[in-house]
Amino acid sequence: MKIAISCDHVIERNQALAIVEMVGSIYEDAEIFTIVHKPGSVLGPIEQRKIRSTYLSHKVTDKDHFYRCGFLVPSAAKNLHIPCNFDLVVNISSGLSQGIQTCEGTKVLTYFLPFESDERKKKKWWERLFSTYLKEWSRKTLNKSDLIWVPDNSTKEWVEEVVSESIEVKVVYPFFNIEDFPLIPSSHWKHDFFAVEAQGMDCKLAEEVFDLAADLGVKAVFVGEDEHLSPLKKLKGEKSFFGSRCTGELAPFLAASRGFISFKEKGFPDLALKALSVGRPIIVRDTMVHKEYFEGQGVSFLPHLAKDKIREAFTNVGKTHKDLDAKKVRAQVMKFSPQKFKGQLLRTIKEF
8 A cells, every 4th residue: 555644844843743753654655745844844754755845845934934824825735736646645634734635546544633823822914814714725625534533522523513424533642652751760859840831821921830839939940842931031041941852851850840730722732741651740721622631640620820720739739749659640641652543543544
């Protein structure tokens, strides 16, 4: 069986590209078709295979620029054709790559992740103007799939409303490399700081969290992409910002924390899962997706962003974090293992 892989972009590493790499590791001869590719922007095996893209690759400078040019995607995708000698396309989409053209006899398995563009706070006026058009185009082109996988039941409900009843929609959980985040006990760690995910918050909220933690005698250290918090970084100092790090640095950082807190409401909560994997408690927003992903020891749900609720969550974790059974905390993440995802993928492709 000759297989192609398609995705929205190859610009910046994200959950979609982790899945692209997974599929590529199984099918080494698979070619990648994408709307925008910036050579050298993503290190690893992806760049070692043949990648075909649209004219937007010569126009777009980075991911933010890509979404600012979103109104051009439908025409660009229409002019990128996956040849008819491919039997199956495994499409990893955050809303756009299902518009890449395929032949009538080619089967399409789409893994539809939540719209990545929805996470962007600052949008240009023309993005808001074309957003309805782009979402409608996305819905229409999603109907070209023969089978659609989604990461959670909330996404499943939305997809089932916009595609034909004849298309099966199935929940298949994303994954992360659990083996890279083992239990790391150490008598040297003081657990005197909270790891705070930088994404999902603005400078005002971040400063409130920083000060609340300080009032309780602990530090708040922000982790992940934090460019949008640059003003606060200048105010509080670089030491309070861990940034985006490799696995070898991130795993012990999370293991040394008192706990992890995230204010994100959408997207795959990979940092929260990695914190559980190393045995640390987490605080996440009270959403349908998080209720599906998280349950059991070490999980606290934050109903809203009032200061007293955040303070209460910090205090509760402070009182209980030493008494948690780290093995039981870690056990919750096993359903997000790469091996489980790979097995489901192989069985499904065999059925095709």
